[in-house]
Amino acid sequence: MNWNYMQPVTIRFGNGRIKGLAEEVKALGGNRGILITSPSFVKRGLAAKVQKESEGLICVIYGGVSPNPDIKECEACISMINDHECDFVVALGGGSVLDCAKAAAVMCQEERPVKAYMEDASLLPDTSLPLIAVPTTAGTGSEITCVSVLSDHEAGVKKPLSCDAFYPTLAIVDPELTYSVPPHTTACTGMDVLCHALEAYWSKHHFPIGDALAVHALKLVFDYLQLACEQPEHALAREKMAEASVIAGLAFTIPKTTSAHACSYPLTNLLGIAHGEACGLTIDHFLRINGAEDDGRLLELAKMLGFKDVEAFADGIDSLKRTIGVRTDLKDLQLDKEQKEALVQGSKHPNLLNNPVEITETMLRDLYRKLW
Template sequence: MMWNYSQPVDIRFGNGRIKELGMIAKELGKENGIIVCGHHFKDSALVKTMIEQSNGLINHVYGDVMPNPSVKNVMECSDVIKQYNCDFVIALGGGSSMDCAKAAATICLTEDDITTYHGTGLPLPKEHLPLIAVPTTAGTGSEVTCVSVLTNYETGYKGPINSDNFYPAIALIDPELTITMSPRVTACVGIDTLAHALEGYWSKGHQPICDALAIHAAQLVFNYLYTAYKDPENIEAREKMCEASLIAGLSFTLPKTAASHACSFPLTNLYDIPHGEACGITLDYFARMNEEAENGRLTDFARKVGFHSVDEMADRIYQLKKDMNLTVDLKKYQLTEDQIHQLVKLSRHPNLYNNPVAVTDEMLYVMYQSLAGNDTKEKALIK
């Protein structure tokens, strides 16, 4: 087995460390920073405090990032960066803010449109502004990844751009910033963390270091996610979920995600299901499907994270989703035959081919029919 591992992000983790932002900005040797965030942070006390404590190094805010960031968001953000001659970027929030900031921090140094690189496979120019990632959710792991997931609402395409440019210079993780997450957001991003760990582990590109990280992250999710959901101010649970998110991010960055993420993109685009929740809908299904792949590696994973079998782990994933009021099937959408075929077609995303078991259209059809509550010849893999 041949493999490589690298992780260029300087990670700073700990409660209360947001107070170090001014000092960290100074370390970059830059002078004019911009915060990239969503609407709910734009005029918040947190953003005002970050600016005040930066000693004049952070002067601007782009606060219009959408929950599923668009290519238009990236270009608007890029224009603001150019307008104010910003020389470094702070991404504040969840994966959406980070995805937008990553892309904008590169495209702002060009005359290009981000659509030139979105879904085309063309490599981005190597020059980019340095990025400080400050997550306020515990789920995406985007603070340590080289991925930006964007949506082009004109074409209907949602998908990732991968580039070494997108690794933040510094990830500043302060678990206290996640206490304000609602139970629903906690659940959605927590299941996304679990998907990252599992898919990174069973990915065709898996390797030993990422495997070990995936096991550790999954253990934390199974042990602490429901506590964080039920008791939002439990700082231990919040800290452990931040750790899980970060480490799951490290676990999938190089191997990449697989079938659950491939299926999540049309579920989000067509039915507006939040990303993490959409990933979770098929996660237990693909766990069962992948059980026999590569000489039972997944059975070993299940046992190491505390279960007797993959089936028991998949049952726990299903029950965890149910206990947190997340979507476990697609019955409420009353899917027609044409809509199911559309989901099958759109699930043939590149990530699907990273699954250890080759996923056929028939497998997808059976899965979506069963999730829709329709009779099929085979439902063994669906709860």
Template sequence: MWKYEQPVTVEFGNKAVDRIVPLARQEGWQRGIIIATPHVVKNGLTERIMSQSEGRITEVFSHISPNPDVADVDACADEIRRGGNGFVIAIGGGSAMDLAKAAASVCMTDESIRSYHGTGKALPHRHLPFIAVPTTAGTGSEVTSVAVLSDHELKKKVPIVSDNFFPDYAVIDPCLTYDMPPYLTACCGIDVLSHAIEGYWSIHHQPVCDACAVYAADLVFRYLLRAWEDPEDAEAREKMCEASVIAGLAFTLPKTTSSHACSFPLTNLYGIPHGEACGLTLDYFVRINGAAEDGRIKELARRLGFKDAAALADGIGELKQKVRLRRDLKDFHLTSEQMDELVVLSHHPNMGNNPVTVTDDILHELYQSLTGSIQ
């Protein structure tokens, strides 16, 4: 038995960003606030959208860090309350969208988002209408019900899941990704691949998400290197945006698994960017999960053009090497105590979605291999 639901209306295409104001007008929304990364403000996009908005968009909030903190969410929610805003537009990468999702909900309460961060407490159902506009091809956050937030004070990075967080509209414009530098292109692209593959092997997998996962993963293998090599390659940029949104559809219901579970402490403790942190362990877990009795990973490998799970893992490793992403942790010179800490913190709830039970021994072997402690 399985169920599929996707409440987000997706508008995809070059110059799709020009649809934002017509959509707000169509819905009758007033007093909008744009939540955008500083880069988006600096390049003039927010000013252009506001100037076209016929007064429907009144404010911009851009105090967003790469890994948005709960304090950032609370500051944004306070701004929304003071401005009496009626709808939210998020423009940027996953950080902008995750912050906007949380702020658009918690602003309807008098609470801090800390009350809901890793506590299991459900957000009230009321939330502001929301348009998500990604400027990177990576997170898929524009079609998911997940907001990943950090609490740097408590050294905690965990997702909050709520149906409130599904945007009303996802406006995907590949033209907005052209100024992504190669390193960001690579980090985001390997995050897309992680979303697709983890969504496929998750214990909560289902046929519709499986189909999306295979399609998205295939696009990454075909187009990421091209987008990395030539930022002006229009076809590669469009296909990577396509891969990102479709991978978002692939994992939003099954949820991510082992690579994402390990990514959280790697980002929190050592500052490794999210996508790169996910990709760091992805090929390792392809080998681990390839041993599962159901044979799903072997079938995935064949559908992606690889002989078997080992060849798929090798292909991921080769792709990371070509786009110059981190492949080990040797430069951190981790002590045994630090590796023990990584093992403990990697037992994030998402690890429970993995098809093979990931033990301490498996994690110790993973981190030892990444630090060069074993060959």
């Protein structure tokens, strides 16, 4: 097996690490920065607190990033970066904020509209403004990946873009910033961690370092996700889920995600299901599909995680989902014929090609039939 590994992001992990923001910015040579975040952090005062921690180096705040960020939000960030002549970016928030900020930090260097890059990712520049990513959820791993997921809501498109320039310069992972995340969001983002790790492990492009990282992250999810949901201020559970998120991000960056993420895009874009919850909806089903043609790797993984076989592993994921209160089917939505067909067709995403078993349209129909 030939494989390559690169991880250019410097990681600062630990409780209270956000207090070192100013020193990190100075080390990067930043003078005028923008803080990109979501409305909730502006309203709660966390954005202002982080701006204060920068000792005046953050000169402007964009606080309009929504879940599943639209290209118009990215355009607004780019305009603010250029208008204020910003020379660095700080992203504070969940995966949506980090993805929007990563895209803006790269795309601000040219005059093309964001839509152009959505249509042709080969146009993306190969450099970025220095970006400090500060995650506030334990889920996406976006703070250390080269992927940015953006939506064009007018066109009904949600698309992951990938290029090396999207790697943040620095990730400050402070578990204390996740304490205020409500239980359901903790559950959804935790399922995203599980899917990142498991899909990285079974991806056609898996490699030894990624495998080891995936196993570590999966163990942490099974040990601490339920506790983090039930006791939001449990320091150890929050720390371990933040660790799991980073480690799973490292695991999937190179092999990429597969079938569960492919299905998540239409589930989120068409039905409004949160990303992590949408990924988790199908992950155990794909585990059974992949396990049926397993060469022994998934059986080995199941045993490493304390399950007797792949079926028990899939049952364990289903049980975890029910315990933490995330969606396990689509029955309550009463989907019509057109919606059902849109889900099937929308799931025929390039990520399916990374799955170890070929996923046909018939298989997608059978899977969704069980869910609805």
